[in-house]
Amino acid sequence: MLIADYLHKNLVLPDLAAVAKSEALTELVEPLKSEFPDLDLANALQVLLEREQLGTTGIGDGVAIPHGKLVGLDRIILVVGRSRRGVRFESLDGKTCTIFFLVLAPEQAAGMHLRILAHISKLLKDEGFRRSFLEAEGRDELYTLLKTL
Template sequence: MKLGDYLDKEMILPELTASTKEEVLAELVERVVEVYPSLDRERVLSVLKERESLGTTGIGDGIAIPHGKLDSLDRIILVAGRSIKGVDFEALDFKLCNIFFLVLAPEQVAGVHLRILAQISRLLKDKEFRSAILTASGTEELWQLLGNA
């Protein structure tokens, strides 16, 4: 499994402007509804906030992987975002998050959803890979890095 199988170039946000957890979620979701206008922005945000209420998806090492399931989806949607300055995402290690992967999945594909979350976690455990994401010059370089990962 490669992230590029689920991540489209247009779903890479190299310079998030958000400064809070809520703003990060809104900015990531904004890209989702731009590309998939049939999705209800408020419903998507509600699903993500509900998941966050169970426990933060800020897993540490500057990484957050907000995710949720929607019955209105027919495919997995993946968005990658980067904040150079970092955002307090209530991460488990109490550090700012710089790398964000939003994963939205249809209700009926739990197995694939979990494999994508595991793949993202596995890739981002590599300090050099995280560093490459943070130092990539923009969308094209991030796409080269993430599309083949």
Template sequence: MKLSDYLAKELILPELQSETKSDVLNELVAPLGEIYPEMDTDLAVRVLLDRERLGSTGIGDGIAIPHGKLENLEKVMVVVGRSRKGVEFEALDHSPCGIFFLVLAPEQVAGMHLRVLAQISRLLKDEEFRKAFLAADGFDGLWSLLKDV
């Protein structure tokens, strides 16, 4: 399985502007609404915020992997964002997050949802990958890094 199977080029946000957790989630979900106008982006954000209330998806090392399930999705979707300033995301190590991988999955495909999350976690455990992600030059640099993983 390749992460790039679930990531569209248009779903890479190299310069997140948001400064709060809820604003980051809104900013990450927004391009999905542009590509899939039938998607209820407000519901998606509510699902993500509900998941965050269970425990932060900020896993440490500047990484957050917000995720949730939506009933009317047809496939797993991944949105990638980067914040050079970092965002307070209530991460486990109390550090701001600058690397964001948002995962939305259909209700009925729990196994695939977990495989995608595991693939992202493995990728982000690699310190060299994290450094390359943060140093990548804008949109094209991030797409070049992500398109084959």
């Protein structure tokens, strides 16, 4: 499984401006309109916010993996973002989040959805990868790093 199979270069956001959770989710969802014009962005955002109400997806070490399932979606979509200053995301360790992997999946793709979340989680436990991610220069370098995973 490769992250690049689910990622468009335009969905790599190297400099998130958000400082709070809802702002970050909105900013991560926004570029989907250019790649997936038929996607209901308001619904996608609502699904993500509802998932956050169940428990934060800020897993610690500066990482958040917001995710949700959408009715009518026909493929898994990944959006990757980075915040230089950190986002208050109610993370489990109380720290701000700087690395974001947003996953949207079709409602019927439970198995694949869980495999992708596990794959991303495993990658992000690697301190060397997190450091490379945070040090990458701009979208091109981030995308190149992600294409190899």
